[in-house]
Amino acid sequence: MVLIDGDVVVCVYLLQGFQDSIGRIREKMKGKVEITPSAYDTAWVAMVPSREDSGREPLFPQCLDWIIENQNPDGSWGLQYPGHPLLVKDSLSCTLACLVALRKWNAGDQLVKKGLEFLRSNAWAATDKHQISPIGFDIVFPMMINYANDLDFTLPFHQHLLDSMFSNRHSEIKRNPNLEYVAEGLGESFDWNKSLTQQRSNGSLFNSPATTAAAFIHTQDNNCFQYLHSVLITFKTWVPTVYPIDVYARLRMVDTLQRLGVDRYFQSEIDSILEETYRLWQQKEEEIFTDITCCAMAFRLLRIQGYEVSSDELAAFVDQERFFDTVSPQMGGVATVLELYRASQVQISEEESSLERIHAWTSKFLKQQLLNKTIPNKQLQKQVNYELKNFHGIPDRVGNRRSLELYDMDNYQVLKTAYRCPAIHNEDLFLFSRQDFNICQSQYQKELEQLERWYKDCRLDSLKFGRSVVNISHFLTCAILADPLLSDARLSYAKSIVLVTCLDDFFDHHGSREESLKILELTKQYVNEQPATAYGSEEVEILFTALYNTVNEVAAKAYIEQGRCVKHLLVSLWVEMLTSFMREMDSRSDETPPSVDEYLSFAWLSISCRSCILTSIHFLGINLSEDMVMSPEFTSLCMHVSFVARLLNDLQTFKVRFLLNSSRESASKKEEERKLNSVILMQAAHKDGGGISEEDAIWEIKKIVEFNRRKLLQMVYQRNGSIVPRECKDIFWKTSKIAYYLYSSGDEFTSPQEMMEDMKSLIYKPLELPALATS
Structure with missing residues (x-):
């Protein structure tokens, strides 16, 4: 149970009807798989003649009885009534099959009249390309018309419609050589004995009662009979379209x-x-x-x-x-x-x-x-x-x-x-699923209020620079950590993103080297529990104090969760990341740019995946030892996800830089060109050999991204030899999804409209819960 501002979050298990819904859904998962009857297939099984009495009676009379008892009020047979407006072809196919079965056994005269009227009124759909067509309709439906003619059964179709359908049938047969699945539409021209070479171990052809019934009519194969018999043992009076x-x-x-x-x-x-x-x-x-x-x-x-x-x-x-x-x-x-x-x-x-x-x-x-x-x-x-x-x-x-x-x-x-x-x-x-979403959304809204209070309490809102990313940071963490019981994990992840963004903007654009170095030194002193000295500027004080207080707060909560102190680990993660920020800053001023490998050796840390993930995993409800968190497996997971995020960011910001350099003043251009980027470094690395094109450099970086994505996925899916719980590994993979999501159409937090709409949908707009009939 999670506490937010002293109010107990409503636990979904306690809501009225939730337990009952969960129970019913579980029963459906454990019980016999339900599937709706197929009037079409049941009609084909009903057409199978008995082996005795010269075939004057149906072998499966229960199927004929089902047809008689299940005509729709409009004269059709099929999935539902009233029918779906795009499934009229399906209703035509089911209805004609049932009418042929009734006529074959001289049953249901009044039903036949109503069925013929349905065919007459809806014949237009037979050649309508906007209708959803059942598989094989253009082959089987015309052949069923021929079967009806053989029974002296006059159907209400105009000649031009018949000509069009038979023309379509001829074209379809000529175009498609693999028609065994709809062999009931091929009649005597089909090699039925050859079709038995594709018979499955259960005796069916393609698990299709209709095809198997047609095959039995033509071959009297006992395995076909056993299959049909077994289906009817299960469903009693009807058959599904697949079994x-x-x-x-x-x-x-x-x-x-x-x-x-x-x-x-x-x-x-x-x-x-x-x-x-x-x-x-x-x-x-x-x-x-x-x-x-x-x-x-x-x-x-x-x-x-x-x-x-x-x-x-x-x-x-x-x-x-x-x-x-x-x-x-x-x-x-x-x-x-x-x-x-x-x-x-x-x-x-x-x-x-x-x-x-x-x-x-x-x-x-x-x-x-x-x-x-x-x-x-x-x-x-x-x-x-x-x-x-x-x-x-x-x-x-x-x-x-x-x-x-x-x-x-x-x-x-x-x-x-x-x-x-x-x-x-x-x-x-x-x-159930919509109610669950709305309950989670309600909690996300409370967490956002708490995050906004934290942001103001830390005085981060008073900074005159950088991006305000509270809402988006919170949205992203909710998008990957959905469980309402993971509030602390979400908040710690979101706070990490906000702090990283503020510090990144300061190191990149707004702080001097001395001020940036001061933040790093203060954080190092924090590792050794040394008291902070003079800050030198208000911005340094705000940023470091926010970091200091937040780490203390998160470490105190993690101690309750884990039963051990993790403060030293959290602070060391921040020192590691701020050090990488400094290396980026210093490398930008160097006359000789680093190699791609040198750049990646520190740039994977500056993307902050490691600190965000290793902070939040302490709140997943899993006991994690320090040895596990600092294990080579954890480090490899961090590196792979960080490489994916870092390089996707580089690929996107490289495009942004190109646009900026096309439109900004020269001073701004120089500022943009000073930023390190793996695409530019990849091009620079090949200069001595004649260089490579921008397109080739981008391709090389994309290959590195894909390599790390696959390695990450491999580690997440790995069972044998892994010491990291799957719940933790999932956070790494979900973080990589955030990277793809963020950098697909814009620089990280300069959010395109689609992202803003997603945020509204996830955090603010509840799903409608229409009134439904209760059983």
Whole structure:
């Protein structure tokens, strides 16, 4: 429980309904995976004739009964009523399949009449390119019309519409050689016995009841029968559009909880799901490796959690042309490509060239889809756009807010027909995650008030120079340390950023060398517990006193948390950083600039990641020994994240400097040119050999950034041989996300409009909680 200004923060566990919601969500994670019925697939299973009586009766009459009992009021069959305005094609497909099944067994005359009227009224959608098309619609729907004709079943379609549909069908078959997944739309022309070579161990073709039912009709294969029989044992009177789906659905649950920012409530369940998934991965479970989307998601989630999974399992998808030439339509959609794109982001080794190649083509493909406006699902379109814009740079809570805004409890996915997984998208999770966000936001606002009081108490607001970064510093810490119980971690991190920024501005622009050196000497005296002497200027007094009092305050709180004194460590971090500031100052005045290596030897400290992180980790609720904090592993983590942040800053400020030098007066130009920057130093290092271009220097620096990003990621994910708790290592990775976020479109705290909007969304604007029906 956290105290802010004497008021106990409301603990989310005690809010009315929270425990109940958590319990219901946990039950969904542990229980049987829910999936909505597929009228389309159920109709195909209903069409299977019995093996006796010359096939005059349905082999699965319960499916025919389900069709009779589940027509929608408008005469259609399908996912929901009233139907989604972009899923009319899906309703047409489901309705026609059900009508063919009814006509085949001479059942439900009145239902047939209503169904025909629905087809007549909505026939326009069959060729409408703005509609979301079920996979294989252009092939299967015209073939079902032929099946209806064979049953002397007249359908209410005009000839010009029929001509257009059959023309589309011919083009689609000619264009796509991999149509086994929609083989029920190929009829007698298809080699059904050959299709059985792709039969899975459960007897299905592609885990599709419809395709498997069609295969059984044509081959009488007993394994197909056993599959259909097993599906109906599970679902009784209907079948889903895909089965089994357990592994994929449970991974989607994990991914959804993480994206919504509420995974901390369900960590035990998530651990169990991933442990089981890893066991299946090691056993080469067919359900994972025959589904590209599931495989890519499993790879990403397992690797992030530290499981050793090889990227070789994705090597077959490194080439775009081969990918679309070899995969079935079931796996060639934007959602699958997006999942491969996400998987490419967890590359931890230069040897994983397959992930680099996957990243190259998937990002290009997704950008083209956005440009061509060919993603009809608007939520998916927004998600793709957001993730492409923020590669490596979405701080957790900023991404959570975006996911919460896009979360739809009525969300559907589309294979041969639209379907929903209620365990993933439901009212409980919708309300629970939004309430949790608002509760956290309320606490962030109280913390900001406390941070602003600290800023004034330290008299930092009276300084006549530098950037005022209280709000942004607080926003950034909330973005990576979301848990409401981590208030002290957030505040100590934010205060470190504010102090670093004030001191950095003083050393860089506003203080003399003597004044800067005085602050460093006073801080060194503080290490040895020597009393401060005369300050020399008001600015020095304000800056040092703020540092002195804040370190004392943080050390006192850390003593309560850790049971040991950490003051010496905290002060030494500040001495280390201020020393690096002085080295930067002195190097700028040297006639001979340092080499890139010399520059990086102190510049990684001046970016302040080390002091911010090593201060805040003492408030994560984990006991940390001094040996652990000062271990080589901690040092390596600090160096890698600092190199990433330092060089990203250099790349961005180099662009800023170029613009400034194009517009400022000569004196200002000289001031800007005196600043050390790795891009300029990289160019200078190659002068004797003829020099390298600015573009090549930038490329070299980007390679160093990427090397350190991967090394950092590798250490964060590492389980074996690591002495640093994962909760601590995560702070390093999240700090690197801040760096990518800050330096993507502007110098650190000269915030672009998008960052300001993110800050408003995270700190000030609560999520709406609409009134929903209660059960």
